[in-house]
Every structure is written in structure tokens, then in C-alpha cells.
Amino acid sequence: MIPESLQQELQDNQMQNLVFSLDHVTRYIPLGAVFDGENYLIENYNISTIISANLTRIGDRLPAGTDNTSVLALGLSEAKSGFNPLPNVPAEIDAIVRQSANDPQGIYPGLELLNQAFNYKALRDNLATHLILHIATHGEFVANNAYASYLLLGDGKQLPIQDIQNLRDLSKIHLVVLSACETALGDTGQDGTEIAGLSYYFLNGGAKAVMASLWQVDDGSTNVLMQHFYNNLAQGTATKPITKAQALRQAQLSLLQGKEVTTANSEQRANIGVEIRPGTSTNRTTASFAHPYYWAPFILIGNGF
Structure with missing residues (x-):
């Protein structure tokens, strides 16, 4: 994908970050999984993409560490009509959010709202006091029709993407983290533009960056990847900051290399037209998440710094 002459120039200048501005159907390429015969692209570079210059706000960075950054984490774990349960969501957001000084779990301080507590009013009213918005739920995306596409709230109601x-x-x-299915994909009927993608609407509303997925994500591997991502992000200091793109890369490499964490229960975060079924208890380790299917769908759009 990258010409040899450019690869050499990147190496000579010790470049670590690649920011892609893609067009047409190339926007659907999981760039981190591009393979040159020996390595995946994510093994060599921090990767992010931009939709357009006017939707990219590069100047702002998250404060280093966790003291001055809080997370609003919203999740749906219960089965809803036509949607599978997501049994790993409670553990995912518990591992991310520390709700009080006495909370034994959590990486960042913040607020977590699960199932019925995750409604439109809760989302709207709590944005002002947090720097990161994490949403773990299902999404339904209709090609050629943004008005029929939505994010499923925890109370079962739909939030239309427009x-x-x-x-x-x-x-x-x-940062908005959409721990859901196909949240970067939109209208693919003509040229692959992301006008119907959730990421576009968050960026257009003023958010600095969005992490979204390109295909139906596995519930178990997503739980593991998200814990790695936030833990990596929290390790940054004022003198040695860690960018969002760097934290995502390290999390993806953790799955690729089979590092840490054991998980059970696996469901896909999408309406995929199958009967609702309970999660399986496979007790898989991250070694089984090494395939790009598990770690490559998540992409960073907007300000990756």
C-alpha cells in the first residue's frame, strides 16, 4: 500500500504516525491490518484517519494521566428485540470507570450508566462534565438512508444518527468511543462516503475524535481491547504523553500478540438477523484474538493526538 520509496523516507525520518485522508471505498480498509508479507502496518506506525480538514481539530489534547480526565460510560448488556445480549459490557465499563475513590475497579474517574439508566436524557445531561464519552451498545445502519440508522439506547429506544x-x-x-457494530460505516451504495456514519455526526457536533468499528465486532475481544486502550491512554504523563492513536495501536498489538486477560461470553454488537441466544462460555484467552478480525475493526477518526 505504501510505495517502497516512501517507506524508506518514513524510516529515514523515524516517522511514527500516519494520518490518512481516504476517499471513496478506500475508507473501508482496516489500515492497521494492511500486510506487506512480513508485518501488519499497525506493527510499525500509529494510525489515524480524517474525514475532512474542517472536521479535524488537531490542537487539543487530553490531559495526561487520569486526574483531570473523566469518562461518561454508557452501556447496554440486556437483550432487546432483534438484538443479542452483550454480557461483557458491564465488565467492560466497570474496568474503565472508577466511580468513587473507594471503587476498587476502573482506570478513569467518571460515571457509568447501564441498561435502563442509559437513556437520551442521561446522555444529553451528562456530556458537559466529561472529556471522554464511551458508548457500548448495538447500532443499526441502513445503506443509503441515514434517517433509518440509529444507535440503540439502554432503555431500548433509538437515537437517530442525525x-x-x-x-x-x-x-x-x-474522544468518543463507539464500542458498537460498524459505527464507522455508512452509505456504501455509490462511493463509500461516510455521510451516514455515526462518526461523522459526532465530529460535526464538535467532538475532537471518534473511535469506531468497521464491521460486526466480537463482544469478548472488544472488552479486552477497550481495557488495554484505556490503560495505555492513562499511562501518559506531562513529559511523556501518549496519544490516542498510540494507545489504540498498543491495544491492538496486545491482542495480536496474545497478551493478558481472559474473557468469556462472545456476542456480536449488531442486528444480524439471528435469534437471540445466551453468550457462550468459551473462556478464551487473548491468544485466540490474534486474527485481524478481532483487533483491526476499530479505527480512530479525527484528532489522533
Whole structure:
């Protein structure tokens, strides 16, 4: 994908970050999984993409560490009509959010709202006091029709994607993490533009960056990847900051290399037209998440720094 002459120039200049501005159907390529015969691209570079210059706000960075950064984590674990349960979601957001000083779990301080507590009012009213918005749920995306596409709230109601950009206080959010299915994909009928993608609407509403997925993600591997991502992000200091793109790369490499964590229960975060079934208890380790299917769908869009 990268010409040899450019690869040599990148190496000579010790470049670590690649920012892609893609067009047409190339926007659907999982860039980290591009393989040159020996290595995946993610093994050599921190990768992010931009949709357009006017939707990219590079100047702002998350504060280093965890003291000045809080997370609003919203999740759906219960089965809803036509959607599988996501049994790993509670553990995912518990591992990310520390709700009080006495909370034995969690990486970042913040607020977590699960199932019925995750409704539109809770989302709208709590944006102003957090820098990271984490949403772990299902998404339904209809090709050629943004108005029929939505994010499923924890109370079972639908949040139409065109309403996202109208949420007040989105401009205060440094990072939106959409731990859901195919949240970067949109209308692929003509040229692959992401006008119908959730990421576009969050960025257009003022959020600095969005982490989203390109295909139906596995519930178990997503839980593991998200814990790695936030733990990596929290390790940054004022003198040695860690960028969002760097934290995602390290998390993806952890799955690729089979590092740490054991998980059970695996479901896909999408309406995939199958009967609702309970999670399986396979007790898989991250060694079984080494295939790009598990770690490559998540991409960073917007300000990756």
C-alpha cells in the first residue's frame, strides 16, 4: 500500500504516525491490518484517519494521566428485540470507570450508566462534565438512508444518527468511543462516503475524535481491547504523553500478540438477523484474538493526538 520509496523516507525520518485522508471505498480498509508479507502496518506506525480538514481539530489534547480526565460510560448488556445480549459490557465499563475513590475497579474517574439508566436524557445531561464519552451498545445502519440508522439506547429506544450532532456540549468531548457494530460505516451504495456514519455526526457536533468499528465486532475481544486502550491512554504523563492513536495501536498489538486477560461470553454488537441466544462460555484467552478480525475493526477518526 505504501510505495517502497516512501517507506524508506518514513524510516529515514523515524516517522511514527500516519494520518490518512481516504476517499471513496478506500475508507473501508482496516489500515492497521494492511500486510506487506512480513508485518501488519499497525506493527510499525500509529494510525489515524480524517474525514475532512474542517472536521479535524488537531490542537487539543487530553490531559495526561487520569486526574483531570473523566469518562461518561454508557452501556447496554440486556437483550432487546432483534438484538443479542452483550454480557461483557458491564465488565467492560466497570474496568474503565472508577466511580468513587473507594471503587476498587476502573482506570478513569467518571460515571457509568447501564441498561435502563442509559437513556437520551442521561446522555444529553451528562456530556458537559466529561472529556471522554464511551458508548457500548448495538447500532443499526441502513445503506443509503441515514434517517433509518440509529444507535440503540439502554432503555431500548433509538437515537437517530442525525440527532447526534444536535447534542449540546459535544464540543467539550475530546474522544468518543463507539464500542458498537460498524459505527464507522455508512452509505456504501455509490462511493463509500461516510455521510451516514455515526462518526461523522459526532465530529460535526464538535467532538475532537471518534473511535469506531468497521464491521460486526466480537463482544469478548472488544472488552479486552477497550481495557488495554484505556490503560495505555492513562499511562501518559506531562513529559511523556501518549496519544490516542498510540494507545489504540498498543491495544491492538496486545491482542495480536496474545497478551493478558481472559474473557468469556462472545456476542456480536449488531442486528444480524439471528435469534437471540445466551453468550457462550468459551473462556478464551487473548491468544485466540490474534486474527485481524478481532483487533483491526476499530479505527480512530479525527484528532489522533
